[in-house]
Amino acid sequence: MSQESILDLPDLNRRRLLKGVGIATGLALTIGVNGLVRAAVEEPKKYGGDAMPGGLKADVLVFVSISTDGIVNIVAHRSEMGQGVRTSLPMVVADELEADWERVKVVQAEGNEARYGNQNTDGSRSMRHHFEPMRRIGATARMMLETAAALAWGVPISEVEAKQHQVVHKPSGKKLGYGELSAAAAKVPVPARDKLKLKSSAEFRYIGKQNTRNIDGQKIVTGTTHYGIDTQLKGMLHAVVARPPVFGGKVKSFDASAALKVPGVMKVIELQGSNLPPLFHPLGGIAVLASNTWAAIKGREALKITWDHGSNASYDSQAFRKTLENAARKPAKAVRNNGDAVGVLAKSKQLFSAEYYQPHIAHGTMEPPAATVQIVDGKCEAWACVQDPQAALNTVAGHLGFKPENVKVNVTLLGGGFGRKSKPDFVAEAALLSQAMGGKPVKVTWTREDDLHHDYFHTVSLERIECALDAKGMPTAWLHRTTAPTIASTFVENAKGGAPFELGMGAVNMPFNIPNMRVESPEIPAHTRIGWFRSVSNIPHAFAVQSFVAELAHQAKRDPRDYLLDLLGPARKVNPESISDSWNYGESPERYPIDIGRMRHVVELACQKAGWGRKLPKSHGLGLALCYNFVTYIATVVEVVVGDDGEVSIPRVDIAVDCGPQVNPDRIRSQAEGACIMGASLTLTGEITFKNGVAQQSNFHEYQVLRIDEAPREIRVHMVDHGLDVPLGGVGEPVTPTIAPAICNAIFAATGQRIRTLPIRDQLKA
Amino acid sequence: MVTLEINGKSSQLDVPNEMPLLWAIRDIAQLTGTKFGCGMALCGACTVHLDNEPVRACVTPVSAAVGKKITTVEAIGEDKVGKAVQQAWLELGVAQCGYCQAGQVMSATALLKSTSNPTDDEIDEAMSGNICRCGTYPRIRAAIKLAAKEGTK
Ligand code: FES
Ligand code: FES
Numbered sequence: 001m002s003q004e005s006i007l008d009l010p011d012l013n014r015r016r017l018l019k020g021v022g023i024a025t026g027l028a029l030t031i032g033v034n035g036l037v038r039a040a041v042e043e044p045k046k047y048g049g050d051a052m053p054g055g056l057k058a059d060v061l062v063f064v065s066i067s068t069d070g071i072v073n074i075v076a077h078r079s080e081m082g083q084g085v086r087t088s089l090p091m092v093v094a095d096e097l098e099a100d101w102e103r104v105k106v107v108q109a110e111g112n113e114a115r116y117g118n119q120n121t122d123g124s125r126s127m128r129h130h131f132e133p134m135r136r137i138g139a140t141a142r143m144m145l146e147t148a149a150a151l152a153w154g155v156p157i158s159e160v161e162a163k164q165h166q167v168v169h170k171p172s173g174k175k176l177g178y179g180e181l182s183a184a185a186a187k188v189p190v191p192a193r194d195k196l197k198l199k200s201s202a203e204f205r206y207i208g209k210q211n212t213r214n215i216d217g218q219k220i221v222t223g224t225t226h227y228g229i230d231t232q233l234k235g236m237l238h239a240v241v242a243r244p245p246v247f248g249g250k251v252k253s254f255d256a257s258a259a260l261k262v263p264g265v266m267k268v269i270e271l272q273g274s275n276l277p278p279l280f281h282p283l284g285g286i287a288v289l290a291s292n293t294w295a296a297i298k299g300r301e302a303l304k305i306t307w308d309h310g311s312n313a314s315y316d317s318q319a320f321r322k323t324l325e326n327a328a329r330k331p332a333k334a335v336r337n338n339g340d341a342v343g344v345l346a347k348s349k350q351l352f353s354a355e356y357y358q359p360h361i362a363h364g365t366m367e368p369p370a371a372t373v374q375i376v377d378g379k380c381e382a383w384a385c386v387q388d389p390q391a392a393l394n395t396v397a398g399h400l401g402f403k404p405e406n407v408k409v410n411v412t413l414l415g416g417g418f419g420r421k422s423k424p425d426f427v428a429e430a431a432l433l434s435q436a437m438g439g440k441p442v443k444v445t446w447t448r449e450d451d452l453h454h455d456y457f458h459t460v461s462l463e464r465i466e467c468a469l470d471a472k473g474m475p476t477a478w479l480h481r482t483t484a485p486t487i488a489s490t491f492v493e494n495a496k497g498g499a500p501f502e503l504g505m506g507a508v509n510m511p512f513n514i515p516n517m518r519v520e521s522p523e524i525p526a527h528t529r530i531g532w533f534r535s536v537s538n539i540p541h542a543f544a545v546q547s548f549v550a551e552l553a554h555q556a557k558r559d560p561r562d563y564l565l566d567l568l569g570p571a572r573k574v575n576p577e578s579i580s581d582s583w584n585y586g587e588s589p590e591r592y593p594i595d596i597g598r599m600r601h602v603v604e605l606a607c608q609k610a611g612w613g614r615k616l617p618k619s620h621g622l623g624l625a626l627c628y629n630f631v632t633y634i635a636t637v638v639e640v641v642v643g644d645d646g647e648v649s650i651p652r653v654d655i656a657v658d659c660g661p662q663v664n665p666d667r668i669r670s671q672a673e674g675a676c677i678m679g680a681s682l683t684l685t686g687e688i689t690f691k692n693g694v695a696q697q698s699n700f701h702e703y704q705v706l707r708i709d710e711a712p713r714e715i716r717v718h719m720v721d722h723g724l725d726v727p728l729g730g731v732g733e734p735v736t737p738t739i740a741p742a743i744c745n746a747i748f749a750a751t752g753q754r755i756r757t758l759p760i761r762d763q764l765k766a
Numbered sequence: 767m768v769t770l771e772i773n774g775k776s777s778q779l780d781v782p783n784e785m786p787l788l789w790a791i792r793d794i795a796q797l798t799g800t801k802f803g804c805g806m807a808l809c810g811a812c813t814v815h816l817d818n819e820p821v822r823a824c825v826t827p828v829s830a831a832v833g834k835k836i837t838t839v840e841a842i843g844e845d846k847v848g849k850a851v852q853q854a855w856l857e858l859g860v861a862q863c864g865y866c867q868a869g870q871v872m873s874a875t876a877l878l879k880s881t882s883n884p885t886d887d888e889i890d891e892a893m894s895g896n897i898c899r900c901g902t903y904p905r906i907r908a909a910i911k912l913a914a915k916e917g918t919k
Contacts, residue, residue, distance in 0.1 A: 080863075081863050082861075082862030082863030082864070082900045083862070084862075214856075214859060214861070216861075216864065217855075217856050217859070217861060218856065220861045220864035220867050220868075221839075221843075221851075221852040221855045221856060221861065221867060221871055222799070222839065222840060222843055222852065223797075223798075223799020223800065223838065223839030223840045223868045224799060224840065225864060226798075227798075227801075227865060229798075229801070229802065230798035232796050232798065238793060263782060292781075292785075292789055292793035292794060293789050293792070293793055293802075294785050294786060294789035294793070297805075364899055365863075365865075365899060366801070366803050366809070366811060366863065366865040366866045366897065366898070366899045366900070367801070367803075367863070367865045368802075368803075413863070413864065413865075414863060415801070415863050415864070415865025415866075416863045416865060416899050416900060417863075418899075445802070447805060448803065448804045448805060448806075448809075666859055667859075670859060670862060670902070670905070671862075673901060673902070673904055673905070674862055674900045674901035674902065675901070676901065677901025677903060678899070678900075678901055681901075699804050699805075699806050699808055700804050700806075700808040700809055700897060701806070701808055705897055705899060706901070706903075707894045707895075707896075707897060707903075708889070708890060708893045708894050708896070708898075708903040708906060708907065709890035709891075709893075709894045711901065711903040711904070712904070713904070714904065715904055
């Protein structure tokens with residue numbers, strides 16, 4: 001993707017929207033037996049971190065510096081939003097470096113992918129892609145320190161060893177601290193990659209262990225961290241923006257006279273909207289700038305604006321559901337077709353079908369979007385809670401008409417991200433306002449109403465599955481029509497139909513042992529900004545598929561666990577390309593095949609730990625769901641209680657997690673717990689509806705998210721240990737999609753009532 | 767001009783009487799530990815103590831805080847119970863993104879100051895006004911219990 005077309009193309013690439021270029025053709029054959037000959041054919045297709053914008057960087061001189069007092073400074077180049085990445089990645093460096101964690105300082109990188117490699121903290125990729133580069137960086141630094149010590153003592157390198165912040169001369173017991181060695185080590189040649197000696201897993205001090213202090217923990221509990229909303233600069237103006245209530249709308253006219261009379265209000269500025277596609281552009285509207293946030297909010301209330309609502313003014317969630325249903329009941333373009341599902345369905349007498357609906361949901365990060373920008377001498381500097389600082393930089397540069405090298409994006413802590421903060425529209429707003437104010441620092445704060453009205457919403461979807469069944473109630477044909485506006489519409493005007501990366505999230509890549517499998521993707525227009533939300537399309541797909549499987553088990557009068565295992569079939573490895581998944585989370589199909597053995601194992605583990613089949617009191621039920629996502633294997637068993645009043649409570653959840661190597665186990669657990677609660681939230685109450693094009697929920701009284709009294713009471717996370725024998729899987733997202741179907745299956749077990757529409761809200765209260 | 771006593775320090779702030787305490791603390795006194803999450807007393811992110819009682823600063827006008835002791839998360843560690851809560855939070859790795867945690871720590875400290883050994887129902891009651899979108903609730907519950915135990919030692 002070219003660098004010049006900053007505003008439209010790289011962003012497209014950021015979630016691998018369209019299928020990647022450069023298909024691997026006969027790659028293995030071009031490598032000679034001795035590994036030396038490589039035919040000059042096209043470049044092999046890249047996977048994983050190598051395929052991301054900016055790629056992977058492992059330059060020790062960029063990532064590590066050691067001061068003479070022995071403090072080891074390690075750069076965190078990914079954004080911290082609660083997943084623990086500012087601890088976990090530097091911890092990997094520290095481990096290989098034999099640095100004492102108490103003497104490590106973490107330095108947050110600004111947005112600069114040419115320097116740091118990919119920084120787009122999204123897609124459950126940070127550890128998956130950067131574990132190995134971080135190990136190499138740590139090992140490189142360790143070997144440079146050892147070399148420096150050996151030179152200082154004039155002894156062979158084999159006689160020295162780095163251990164916990166010092167290098168020891170083994171025969172004599174002499175020691176030199178890292179601080180003492182730092183200047184000399186910096187002059188030592190950087191060892192070549194193939195000379196690096198990585199630790200064996202038995203030598204790990206922090207990796208895979210429970211004891212590593214979270215680098216931000218102390219500051220969080222004392223309120224002294226810096227989030228995007230916390231930036232304070234001298235002379236800073238505080239801004240809030242009245243944005244078009246309907247996506248695609250514009251300001252027709254406005255009267256700012258009353259707003260300008262509000263004490264503290266200093267200026268009212270019109271922000272231009274942008275043409276389609278929405279990309280990461282600001283929505284436009286009227287900005288009120290004031291000496292404090294409160295005055296800006298009051299000023300905004302006093303604005304009189306007439307809007308031109310544009311072409312989405314009739315968007316109505318109830319009517320749109322009908323549109324989705326109609327589309328889901330008609331044949332559409334096949335995006336996977338193994339065997340002849342259509343033919344078998346047409347001939348079969350035993351048919352079963354069901355439809356599952358999930359509405360739009362909003363991310364609702366506790367910290368709403370917020371950014372501060374100032375421009376001094378033609379250089380723009382931003383402080384922002386962004387998941388993707390390079391995209392923020394490119395977006396700001398494009399809007400200001402600046403060269404990228406004249407824009408600097410400082411990454412603060414993020415008060416939650418969940419996919420929302422990978423879209424830097426709010427940073428561009430602050431930049432445009434600063435520019436309009438002659439470069440003065442301007443902070444834009446989104447109120448909760450702004451956040452819920454103008455999100456990049458998780459898509460609404462209608463999933464229809466039809467099956468033909470044999471005499472034993474097992475499917476002989478499966479047809480899944482996944483019907484939803486696509487995230488691609490955010491990047492390409494009028495894009496319709498599932499993008500490969502959406503279809504590859506649990507629609508096409510269901511590796512069921514069914515001879516005739518077909519997936520179709522009807523073309524549905526979007527009427528609002530659609531974005532990715534923690535685990536993305538896996539949420540509606542897993543809700544439908546895992547509910548449907550439990551429904552089939554019930555039809556067949558079988559135990560849902562046994563039925564699911566039978567559908568998976570025997571342990572084997574499935575090449576995702578063989579089932580029309582060209583995406584595979586951007587990973588190599590050879591390195592990351594779909595492993596049915598691991599799927600079966602998490603199902604068995606979750607059930608065993610949950611006491612599957614145990615006798616339960618009345619109105620209790622157990623429900624199971626499986627989801628392979630972000631190349632991680634998750635199975636969840638939820639126990640629910642449905643009260644006489646139809647109120648659902650969740651006393652216990654058992655989650656089996658197989659994400660490959662476990663680098664920071666406690667943060668894996670906490671991500672599983674958090675994703676579980678977020679999944680329960682979207683299941684029970686999560687819904688954004690539209691009427692006349694306007695999102696109807698404005699704050700947490702209308703968009704309800706789970707609170708402590710409603711949250712699952714006990715969440716047990718059971719991790720599968722592979723050591724380092726399999727490649728890493730994602731951690732931040734994968735638990736989320738299992739929760740809705742597991743809860744709904746548990747409700748069915750408890751009450752015999754089947755939920756096919758999310759959220760559950762009052763459905764059991766009739 | 768209003769005079770507010772924040773964390774033991776008295777300061778004169780040039781703000782209108784009806785300005786919510788939250789914005790006076792964050793934008794004028796420039797203590798940003800106290801967070802904005804909803805502005806409508808729905809999420810608890812802005813919780814501070816007024817004379818040891820938890821209040822939602824986003825709906826408390828500064829006029830209501832005049833003459834009272836305002837304590838924010840930045841100073842709650844000077845309180846024995848507040849310190850125990852922070853310690854328990856660290857011990858159990860409660861925080862994820864951490865954004866809600868100032869409010870959680872303030873609500874939990876207020877709870878433990880009035881109820882030294884709260885039941886689950888009392889925890890629900892005291893903490894259900896504090897949203898954590900990251901879903902740290904099970905650890906919050908456990909950390910309150912841990913702080914209660916440590917506090918009585
Ligand atoms: S900001 Fe005050 S309760 Fe949410
Ligand atoms: S820790 Fe992120 S909102 Fe609570």
